[in-house]
Each structure stands twice: as structure tokens, then as C-alpha cells.
Amino acid sequence: ELKVEQNPLFLSMQEGKNYTIYCNYSTTSDRLYWYRQDPGKSLESLFVLLSNGAVKQEGRLMASLDTKARLSTLHITAAVHDLSATYFCAVDFGNEKLTFGTGTRLTIIP
Amino acid sequence: DVKVTQSSRYLVKRTGEKVFLECVQDMDHENMFWYRQDPGLGLRLIYFSYDVKMKEKGDIPEGYSVSREKKERFSLILESASTNQTSMYLCASGWTANTEAFFGQGTRLTVV
Numbered sequence: 001e002l003k004v005e006q007n008p009l010f011l012s013m014q015e016g017k018n019y020t021i022y023c024n025y026s027t028t029s030d031r032l033y034w035y036r037q038d039p040g041k042s043l044e045s046l047f048v049l050l051s052n053g054a055v056k057q058e059g060r061l062m063a064s065l066d067t068k069a070r071l072s073t074l075h076i077t078a079a080v081h082d083l084s085a086t087y088f089c090a091v092d093f094g095n096e097k098l099t100f101g102t103g104t105r106l107t108i109i110p
Numbered sequence: 111d112v113k114v115t116q117s118s119r120y121l122v123k124r125t126g127e128k129v130f131l132e133c134v135q136d137m138d139h140e141n142m143f144w145y146r147q148d149p150g151l152g153l154r155l156i157y158f159s160y161d162v163k164m165k166e167k168g169d170i171p172e173g174y175s176v177s178r179e180k181k182e183r184f185s186l187i188l189e190s191a192s193t194n195q196t197s198m199y200l201c202a203s204g205w206t207a208n209t210e211a212f213f214g215q216g217t218r219l220t221v222v
Contacts, residue, residue: 033210042200045210098211102152
């Protein structure tokens with residue numbers, strides 16, 4: 001079965017702290033995407049990771065892909081309030097679909 | 111900027127009604143998708159289309175059908191709406207082997 005699992009599902013963190021969201025997937029893929037969703041809004045593309053070892057950074061967010069471990073991480077550095085959102089990873093298993101994780105709801109508290 | 115536009119943000123329909131959700135994209139994308147989003151379940155693919163008049167079932171197609179008569183428009187049809195189809199519906203387009211999918215703003219459908 002093609003599965004994508006994220007953890008944690010919920011995350012509250014203090015401003016200024018660092019944390020990592022994990023995305024594990026069940027079978028071989030070298031294409032993974034990260035999205036952000038604000039409450040009541042649609043999904044916004046954050047990162048496209050297309051090969052083993054790919055690393056992308058934008059502001060306080062950095063995403064990486066380890067295809068051998070079937071793992072992607074989204075690292076948050078020195079969190080600020082406007083990073084509060086739900087973050088999804090999505091995997092291309094080569095079956096003409098994108099399979100999404102369940103999402104991680106991130107809340108940054110002062 | 112890529113634009114994916116869904117016809118309604120909020121919709122309330124009665125059980126048994128036929129419901130049409132419309133999605134239009136302006137970037138000449140070949141691939142278009144319909145997902146539903148439910149708390150704790152993430153996004154689940156209902157149907158997708160990789161060309162005009164072509165459609166493929168996703169993971170949860172039961173109770174739904176789709177239509178793609180023109181490249182820019184992909185419609186999701188609930189033949190006879192039921193309360194368990196109350197959900198957020200998201201349309202997406204794009205996504206080839208090297209680019210991401212772009213999402214519409216979503217339609218929150220409530221079936222009463």
C-alpha cells in the first residue's frame with residue numbers, strides 16, 4: 001500500500017525555537033512536495049524535492065529528502081508566529097497521482 | 111501567476127440533490143485533479159484528468175463523477191449528494207514530473 005505518514009500531527013512550539021516535521025513514505029520515490037495551508041485557505045506550494053539529497057531553503061524553513069530512508073524533513077528555525085499553519089507533504093509514487101500525508105498543524109506561541 | 115479558480119467558496123445542498131463543482135485553470139495545464147479534505151485524513155484524490163475527455167479514478171471515486179470537455183475546465187459532480195460528502199473540496203492543476211500542483215481556493219460543501 002502506498003502511504004505517506006507525517007509526524008507529529010499537532011505541534012505547538014514557542015517563538016524562537018527550532019523544530020522538525022517528519023514525512024515518511026512507504027515505497028520508492030524521489031519526488032516529494034511540501035505545501036502550506038492557512039486556516040480556511042487553500043494549499044500553497046513551498047518546496048519541490050526531486051532527487052536524493054535535495055535540500056531547499058526559504059526563510060526559516062528548510063526541506064530535505066533522503067530517498068534511501070524514504071524520509072523528508074521540514075526544519076523550522078527560530079519560529080515566528082506567521083509560520084503557524086498546517087504543513088503537508090505529498091509524494092509522487094509514479095502512478096500519476098500525488099499521495100498526501102495527513103498534515104501537521106503547527107501553532108507558534110509567544 | 112498560475113490561477114486555479116473554483117466556482118464557489120461555500121455551498122449548502124440538500125440530500126439527494128445533484129451538485130456541480132466547477133474548476134477553471136488559466137495555465138494550459140494538461141493535468142487536473144479533484145481532492146477532498148477531511149480532518150485527520152489529509153487530502154484524498156477523487157478523480158483526475160490528464161487530457162480533455164480523459165479521466166481516471168482516484169482513491170475514493172464512489173459517489174462522484176467528473177467531466178472535462180475543455181482543457182481549462184474540470185467539473186466534479188455529486189450525482190445524489192449525501193451527508194457523508196460534506197467536506198472541503200480542492201481542485202488542483204499542473205503537476206508534471208518536475209513541477210508542483212497548484213490548488214484552487216477550495217469549496218466547503220455542506221449536505222443537509
